[in-house]
Amino acid sequence: MSFINKPGVYPENPNFSSGPCTKRAKWDVNILHQALVGRSHRSKQGKAKIKEAIELTREILQIPEDYRIGIITGSNTGAFEAALWSVLGERGVDVFAWESFGFGWVTDITKQLKLEDIRVFKEDYGKIPDLTQADCDRDIVFVWNGTTSGVRVANADWIQNDRGGLTICDATSGAFAYELPWDKLDITTLSWQKVMGGEAGHGMIILSPRAVARLENYTPSWPLPKIFRMIKNGKLDEKMFVDSPINTPSMLCVEDYIDTLKWADSIGGLTGLVGRVKDNFTTLANWVQSTDWIDFLAKDKDFRSYTSVCLKVTAPWFLELPEEEQAAVIKKITGLLDQEGVAYDIGAYRDAPSGFRVWCCATVETKDIQALTNWLNWAYQQVGRA
Numbered sequence: 001m002s003f004i005n006k007p008g009v010y011p012e013n014p015n016f017s018s019g020p021c022t023k024r025a026k027w028d029v030n031i032l033h034q035a036l037v038g039r040s041h042r043s044k045q046g047k048a049k050i051k052e053a054i055e056l057t058r059e060i061l062q063i064p065e066d067y068r069i070g071i072i073t074g075s076n077t078g079a080f081e082a083a084l085w086s087v088l089g090e091r092g093v094d095v096f097a098w099e100s101f102g103f104g105w106v107t108d109i110t111k112q113l114k115l116e117d118i119r120v121f122k123e124d125y126g127k128i129p130d131l132t133q134a135d136c137d138r139d140i141v142f143v144w145n146g147t148t149s150g151v152r153v154a155n156a157d158w159i160q161n162d163r164g165g166l167t168i169c170d171a172t173s174g175a176f177a178y179e180l181p182w183d184k185l186d187i188t189t190l191s192w193q194k195v196m197g198g199e200a201g202h203g204m205i206i207l208s209p210r211a212v213a214r215l216e217n218y219t220p221s222w223p224l225p226k227i228f229r230m231i232k233n234g235k236l237d238e239k240m241f242v243d244s245p246i247n248t249p250s251m252l253c254v255e256d257y258i259d260t261l262k263w264a265d266s267i268g269g270l271t272g273l274v275g276r277v278k279d280n281f282t283t284l285a286n287w288v289q290s291t292d293w294i295d296f297l298a299k300d301k302d303f304r305s306y307t308s309v310c311l312k313v314t315a316p317w318f319l320e321l322p323e324e325e326q327a328a329v330i331k332k333i334t335g336l337l338d339q340e341g342v343a344y345d346i347g348a349y350r351d352a353p354s355g356f357r358v359w360c361c362a363t364v365e366t367k368d369i370q371a372l373t374n375w376l377n378w379a380y381q382q383v384g385r386a
Contacts, residue, residue: 007375010342011368017345018147018173018308018359020193020200024263025365027197035255047243049254054242056261057204060269061175064182068207068241071249072189073227076172079189079203082228083168084108087139087187087211090218091165092117094135096142098128099149100351101170105141113222125149125352126297126310136163144174147194148349150310150357151298156184166211172203177277177307177361179270186211192253195307196260197363199253205230212236264362273362280360280369281306287373293318293380297348297355310348312355315384326354329383336379343372 015022036046054069063069072079084105093115097103106120119138121129128151134140136159145152152174159167166186174180175190182188188206192198207215215231227246230237240246264273285304288294288311297310313319318326330347334356337343348355356376360369 004378004381007371007378009371009374010340011365011371011375013365013368014341014343015345016343016359016364016368016372018194018357019191021195021197021359021361022363023197024260024363027259031259032252032255036251039251041248041251042244046251049251049258050245050249051243053254053258053261056258056265060261060264060273061180062182062270063206064208066209067182068212068236068238070205070207070230070241071245072203072205073201073245073247073249074203075193075201076170076189076191076203078227079191079205080105080168080170081108082205082230083187083189084113084141085220085222085224085228086230087166087168087214087218087220088113088141089115089220089222090139090214092119092135092138093165094119094121094133094138094140096121096129096131096134096140098123098151099125099143099146100349101147101172102143105143105170109141126151126299126312128153128300128303131158134158135165136160137165139165139168141168143170144178144180145171145305145307147173147305147308148310148352148357149297150305150308151303152178152305152307154302156181159184166214173305173307173361176264176270176273179274182208186214192257192260195361195363196257196264198257198260199250202249202253202257207236207241260363267362276362276364276366277306277360279366280362280364281309283366283369284309284358284360284373287376291373291377293384294376297353307359307361309358309360310352310355311358312353313380313384318384323354330354330356332383333376333379336382337375340375342375 123129168187172190172194176195186208191203193200293315295314297312298304334347
């Protein structure tokens with residue numbers, strides 16, 4: 001790489017964090033002026049707001065009409081825990097994990113729920129287990145998009161249509177960025193803070209008719225906290241999936257989420273969102289291909305995330321350094337970018353290999369990704385041995 005001057009073009013928005021991720025362009029706090037603050041979420045108006053958020057979610061994500069959608073406290077973590085604690089134990093379970101959040105679900109299933117019939121399929125960061133090992137007569141637990149590894153599920157062809165078990169999918173950095181195959185997913189969870197730039201603390205759980213049947217016909221042997229209970233008098237609590245969450249949601253956050261959903265609709269719904277994500281990823285991928293010191297953490301291009309893009313430094317001098325010195329180099333580069341007001345929060349996840357993680361979702365502008373690549377080259381040259 002020849003010597004380069006400090007770039008003259010800055011990203012207009014330096015927020016490349018993967019969660020909470022950046023707000024949509026032209027977002028302003030004044031959009032919250034219609035929020036139903038100071039009112040009960042169980043009032044007629046409060047229920048109408050919650051119902052609007054749920055139905056807009058159905059419309060944008062193209063979720064089948066016979067699937068239930070509910071709001072759960074505790075972000076995606078709360079929603080996914082509700083799923084695990086409510087349905088597992090009826091039969092054996094296969095768990096696939098290749099990054100920190102998937103590893104966390106393995107811990108919950110093995111050490112907290114302490115199920116006996118468990119098969120765990122794990123891979124290191126940058127790789128993905130062989131998903132065809134799944135036994136579809138068992139329950140299957142997996143993450144659609146590995147937020148901390150940049151490795152995603154390429155498709156759902158490995159899931160049988162006539163399966164006996166349930167598929168339980170953590171889609172928190174995948175929903176709104178990919179076209180999810182709902183016919184292959186029985187329980188799907190997500191949060192507002194990932195992909196759509198919403199505020200933290202609220203999760204959503206999406207149930208297929210098969211999942212509802214499991215909930216109504218199987219009772220776990222362990223006690224369930226109130227915030228996980230989706231069954232009332234032996235039947236699904238239908239009100240929870242219309243306008244009455246178990247726990248009180250923030251009406252400010254609900255209003256903010258509704259605004260983002262309406263923005264998504266204005267750019268073409270799911271098609272528009274997916275298109276923007278692909279444009280962002282392609283811009284970053286083209287830079288990686290033309291740059292000799294950087295590469296994707298994900299080894300197989302078919303499994304590379306389009307949202308949480310994880311990158312590693314491949315320069316020989318860098319690879320010769322001890323791990324702690326590699327981490328120090330990355331910290332210097334990200335520190336320079338932060339200091340220049342170019343990019344915030346793009347260091348790799350704390351448990352992942354040293355490198356960068358650049359959020360490429362629909363709320364990020366492609367021109368900002370392009371500007372960032374020039375600054376990455378500059379910062380690397382300042383710190384490294386180009």
